[in-house]
Amino acid sequence: MPAPKLSLKARALRFLSLREHSRQELARKLAKYAEEGDDIDALLDLLEKNNWLSQERFSESLIHRRAARYGNSRIVAELQSHGVQGEALHELKSSLADTEIDRARDIWQRKFGTVATDPQQRNKQIRFLLQRGFSQRAIMQAVKGADLDGLE
Numbered sequence: 001m002p003a004p005k006l007s008l009k010a011r012a013l014r015f016l017s018l019r020e021h022s023r024q025e026l027a028r029k030l031a032k033y034a035e036e037g038d039d040i041d042a043l044l045d046l047l048e049k050n051n052w053l054s055q056e057r058f059s060e061s062l063i064h065r066r067a068a069r070y071g072n073s074r075i076v077a078e079l080q081s082h083g084v085q086g087e088a089l090h091e092l093k094s095s096l097a098d099t100e101i102d103r104a105r106d107i108w109q110r111k112f113g114t115v116a117t118d119p120q121q122r123n124k125q126i127r128f129l130l131q132r133g134f135s136q137r138a139i140m141q142a143v144k145g146a147d148l149d150g151l152e
Contacts, residue, residue, distance in 0.1 A: 024083035074133025
């Protein structure tokens with residue numbers, strides 16, 4: 001006997017029970033299952049009204065998952081690709097900026113742990129942090145060495 005066909009609302013709630021989704025991402029996933037007469041936007045509005053779908057929770061969740069590994073520019077780009085914009089994005093950028101240097105130092109410490117002794121090694125460390133999306137300022141602080149804070 002075939003599995004019963006789920007309604008769009010049931011599918012949406014199943015997706016949301018697994019993890020937070022952005023409105024844009026959930027709409028894209030539900031579009032695969034939409035049939036004639038289904039109104040995805042109305043369903044998303046209902047989910048937001050009932051606080052089952054929240055752009056703020058999605059943003060916080062994404063930042064929580066990514067912050068330990070990536071820099072601000074990479075996280076912000078991912079938020080933008082999920083449709084987060086405007087004032088909400090500006091506030092998220094500000095909160096990320098407060099911790100970027102510490103996060104860069106933590107990642108640098110885990111990956112390298114020692115200050116580079118030659119330009120080739122230093123460039124390798126800088127490239128690694130750049131690819132992770134950290135700012136120049138955070139990178140320069142990190143490659144100086146986390147233990148050298150008091151010596152500057």
